[in-house]
Amino acid sequence: xxxxxxxxxxxxxxxxxxxxxxxxxxxxxxxxxxxxxxxxxxxxxxxxxxxxxxxxxxxxxxxxxxxxxxxxxxxxxxxxxxxxxxxxxxxxxxxxxxxxxxxxxxxxxxxxxxxxxxxxxxxxxxxxxxxxxxxxxxxxxxxxxxxxxxxxxxxxxxxxxxxxxxxxxxxxxxxxxxxxxxxxxxxxxxxxxxxxxxxxxxxxxxxxxxxxxxxxxxxxxxxxxxxxxxxxxxxxxxxxxxxxxxxxxxxxxxxxxxxxxxxxxxxxxxxxxxxxxxxxxxxxxxxxxxxxxxxxxxxxxxxxxxxxxxxxxxxxxxxxxxxxxxxxxxxxxxxxxxxxxxxxxxxxxxxxxxxxx
Numbered sequence: 001x002x003x004x005x006x007x008x009x010x011x012x013x014x015x016x017x018x019x020x021x022x023x024x025x026x027x028x029x030x031x032x033x034x035x036x037x038x039x040x041x042x043x044x045x046x047x048x049x050x051x052x053x054x055x056x057x058x059x060x061x062x063x064x065x066x067x068x069x070x071x072x073x074x075x076x077x078x079x080x081x082x083x084x085x086x087x088x089x090x091x092x093x094x095x096x097x098x099x100x101x102x103x104x105x106x107x108x109x110x111x112x113x114x115x116x117x118x119x120x121x122x123x124x125x126x127x128x129x130x131x132x133x134x135x136x137x138x139x140x141x142x143x144x145x146x147x148x149x150x151x152x153x154x155x156x157x158x159x160x161x162x163x164x165x166x167x168x169x170x171x172x173x174x175x176x177x178x179x180x181x182x183x184x185x186x187x188x189x190x191x192x193x194x195x196x197x198x199x200x201x202x203x204x205x206x207x208x209x210x211x212x213x214x215x216x217x218x219x220x221x222x223x224x225x226x227x228x229x230x231x232x233x234x235x236x237x238x239x240x241x242x243x244x245x246x247x248x249x250x251x252x253x254x255x256x257x258x259x260x261x262x263x264x265x266x267x268x269x270x271x272x273x274x275x276x277x278x279x280x281x282x283x284x285x286x287x288x289x290x291x292x293x294x295x296x297x298x299x300x301x302x303x304x305x306x307x308x309x310x311x312x313x314x315x316x317x318x319x320x321x322x323x324x325x326x327x328x329x330x331x332x333x334x335x336x337x338x339x340x341x342x343x344x345x346x347x348x349x350x351x352x353x354x355x356x357x
């Protein structure tokens with residue numbers, strides 16, 4: 001925790017901040033190792049940290065948090081924080097503008113003064129994008145459990161089963177096998193639903209001619225996994241095979257681009273070139289991937305217009321797709337670790353042409 005707090009401290013000077021108010025629960029957990037439904041953390045450029053939580057969590061926080069000063073959070077949270085920071089020369093306080101609502105940010109600026117507060121974007125998320133060994137180990141465990149869940153539900157894919165029934169069975173499997181539940185609402189899509197990238201899992205029954213797209217993830221020790229597999233109908237039309245092969249080749253080309261110092265845009269562009277050459281460019285309608293960790297979506301973003309480079313320790317999804325509205329869609333997704341020497345695909349589920357029946 002001290003190392004993580006020091007990493008955040010080093011970013012404050014470049015943003016002309018004397019301190020950062022951390023409000024996003026995942027970021028507070030990352031910097032303290034303690035989870036609470038009502039907490040703030042202030043990290044100062046001088047290396048001090050102040051953890052604020054209410055009476056429900058105070059005793060546990062005092063026992064489990066090994067760094068900084070712990071303060072009981074009063075009803076007026078921002079005034080309580082201001083009082084605790086008196087005497088620490090906080091002239092400019094940054095806040096997580098992508099997390100605080102407009103109303104809460106306005107209250108913060110009223111308390112500290114508008115000229116003494118500054119939106120600070122995603123400073124902690126940037127630090128979090130480089131995963132430590134124990135974080136990578138947790139993600140590996142989440143991926144392994146995710147794979148077990150997929151194998152568990154495969155025999156249930158028979159005509160007449162509903163999307164929602166598959167989702168319920170998958171969640172039950174995770175909860176009873178050491179998971180903390182879904183990392184996000186799973187996408188179980190049959191037939192035309194697979195052509196909608198963020199399809200709402202519903203009551204559609206599986207038909208013999210349906211493509212099946214499953215996008216699912218589980219949390220283990222707070223860390224997420226995120227995989228997608230597409231299963232073809234027992235009688236595979238040629239068009240479905242053609243689309244599947246294009247997506248698979250696109251994913252493989254993208255993964256080969258992943259290495260330290262590679263541009264974030266490079267994998268997306270590599271995948272898009274393959275899909276465009278196959279004649280389906282207009283049907284690849286989202287970015288290639290994103291970072292995963294305590295959140296299922298976090299920096300970096302793999303997209304054609306993304307700025308920046310990949311760094312060793314990042315874990316990203318690679319998930320190209322082709323979606324033919326009203327017909328079917330194909331997406332293949334794996335979790336990939338950027339290593340010193342290149343990359344490691346963390347997920348091991350087969351990706352060749354496969355039917356659900």
